Amino acid sequence: MATTTAAQRRAQAKAEYDAFLAACPSRMLLDQISNKWVTLTVSALGGYPSREPGADHAVGPRPMRYSELSRQLAGVSQKMLTQTLRALERDGLVTRTATATVPVTVTYELTDLGRSLHQLVRSLKGWAEAHMDDVLAHRATHDARAS
Numbered sequence: 001m002a003t004t005t006a007a008q009r010r011a012q013a014k015a016e017y018d019a020f021l022a023a024c025p026s027r028m029l030l031d032q033i034s035n036k037w038v039t040l041t042v043s044a045l046g047g048y049p050s051r052e053p054g055a056d057h058a059v060g061p062r063p064m065r066y067s068e069l070s071r072q073l074a075g076v077s078q079k080m081l082t083q084t085l086r087a088l089e090r091d092g093l094v095t096r097t098a099t100a101t102v103p104v105t106v107t108y109e110l111t112d113l114g115r116s117l118h119q120l121v122r123s124l125k126g127w128a129e130a131h132m133d134d135v136l137a138h139r140a141t142h143d144a145r146a147s
Contacts, residue, residue, distance in 0.1 A: 032091065037076055037084045039121045042093065044072045045110045046118030061115060063097065063107035093117060 004012070017026040032038060047060040064072075070081055085108055088094035093114035099105040110118060 029091075032087060033117060033121075035084070037073070037080055038088065039124065040073050040076075041069065041081070041084050041088065042110065042114060042118050042121050043125050044069060045094065045108060046115060046122060061110055061118070063109040065105065065107055069108065088114065 018024050019026045019030055021027070033042075045061065045064055047062070066081070066085075069085075070076060070078070073081065076084075085094060085096070089096050089108075091113075092111055094108050095111055097107050097109070099107070
């Protein structure tokens with residue numbers, strides 16, 4: 001029986017990840033990152049089109065303070081944003097930096113891993129915004145038939 005190293009065991013496990021299997025860790029990760037607030041937080045931290053009148057540039061990835069994120073994510077509660085940021089930090093998608101000022105300044109920034117996820121969620125957000133009218137029309141047609 002051949003001995004395998006820890007790196008070999010990790011590589012083998014990675015090759016065997018299958019989100020269609022109930023016990024697969026990648027399924028739990030999909031559940032985490034498909035959360036509305038995770039998607040919007042990653043999207044906001046990764047940059048967004050400037051909202052300034054006449055501006056045709058995008059604001060790129062940059063550190064953001066909690067209050068700035070809270071304003072950007074309309075409707076998020078303080079509790080939900082805190083939980084979301086903690087989960088993203090735990091998963092290695094966001095770094096939290098506290099600067100010794102009065103009061104303490106805390107900023108959040110995407111890691112390299114978070115930036116790679118940003119590419120995907122930004123596309124998903126764009127798709128939802130571009131196709132919302134179509135989806136609403138289909139819902140109305142379906143609901144009219146179901147009545």
